[in-house]
Amino acid sequence: MPELSYGHNPVLLHECIEALAIRPDGIYVDGTLGRAGHSLEIVRRLTTGRLIALDRDESALHAARERLADYMDRVSLVHSNFSRLDEVLRTMGIGGVDGMLFDLGVSSPQLDDAQRGFSYKQDAPLDMRMDTDAALTARDIVNTASFEELRRILFEYGEERYAPAIAKAICRARESAPIETTLQLSDVIRAAMPSAALREKQHPAKRSFQAIRIAVNDELGELEPMLSAAAEHLRHGGRLAVITFHSLEDRIVKRKLRELSTGCTCPPEFPVCVCGKKPKMEILTRKPIVSSQSELQENPRARSAKLRVARKL
Secondary structure (H helix, E strand, O other), X not given: OHHHHOOOOOOOHHHHHHHHOOOOOOEEEEOOOOOOHHHHHHHOOOOOOEEEEEEOOHHHHXXXXXXXXXXXXXXXXXXXXXXXXXXXXXXXXXXXXXXXXXXXXXXXXXXXXXXXXXXXXXXXXXXXXXXXXXXXXXXXXXXXXXXXXXXHHXXXXXXXXXXXXHHHHXXXXXXXXXXXXXXXXXXXXXXXXXXXXXXXXXXXXXXXXXXXXXXXXXXXXXXXXXXXXXXXXXXXXXXXXXXXXXXXXXXXXXXXXXXXXXXXXXXXXXXXXXXXXXXXXXXXXXXXXXXXXXXXXXXHHHHHOEEEEEEEO
16 A cells, blocks of 8 residues: 555544545645545546645655655645644635644654654653744743643643653653653653553553653644634634544534534523524544544554544535
C-alpha cells in the first residue's frame, strides 16, 4: 500500500471521504495535512475543484509536494496552524468552502522520528514541537514550569492520576541539572510511580508525554478558533469532519458542535424568542464513527480515533 511507504496510514480514510461528500468542482480544506493520506484521496476526486492543505510542520509540506505531485495544479499548500484558518482563507480570497477535514492526531512520522522528541521509547532532545519554528519546547516546560503548573498540565492534559508525584520528581531531578532528553524524563516519571502503575499494560510515561506535548503545541486552545472559522467559511450544505484521539479534544469538539447546532437560547418561559440565535450547523453523527476491526488490525494507532461530522445549514 502506498500509505505504508510514506510511514502513515490515514485514519478512517473511507469514512472521511464519504462524510465529505466530495464534488469534483468543490473547494476543500485539509487542515491537518500530515503525510497527505487524506489529501490524496480528496484531490483524486477533484477536476476543476481545489484543495487547500494546511500544516504547521514544514516537513509535512515537503513530503506532500512529492506525494501530491500529480495533482499540484489543484492544490495549495499552506504553512500555518489550523487555528489561523480564518486568516488563511481571507488572505487567499476564498469566499466559501464545500468541505473541511481535521485529523487531530500526531502524524506517525512525527512519532517515529526519534529526533523530534515525541517518543518516550527512544532517546532524543526534549522537543515535541509540531512546528519547529515555534519557540516553546518540552525542555522549557519540564525545566522551568512550577510544581503547580507541571501538576496541572499532567493532570488536565494527560489525565495522569499520579500527577503530583511525577511533578514533584521532575522538580527534584532538575535541581541538580536540567532534564535534557526524552529517556531522562521517562526515567524520572517511571521512578515516581508506584509499582502497581508500572505493571499496567501501557508505558508509564505515555500519559505524561501526551500532556507535555499538548501543552507545548497548545493543541486544545487551537480547537475553538478552528471550529468557529470552519462554521463561518463553509458554504450552505458544506461538510465538516473532525477526527479526535483522546477524550479532552473530543469533549471540546462535541461541545462546540452542539453549540453551533443550537438555536434559540432564551429561557423556556419567554413567550417569544428575543435572542435571535439560529443554528449554524447540523450534527450528522449522533455517535462518533470509530474504526472497524479490519482497520485496527492494519493500524493499531487508530483504536482511539473518533470521527464527528456536521453540515452547514
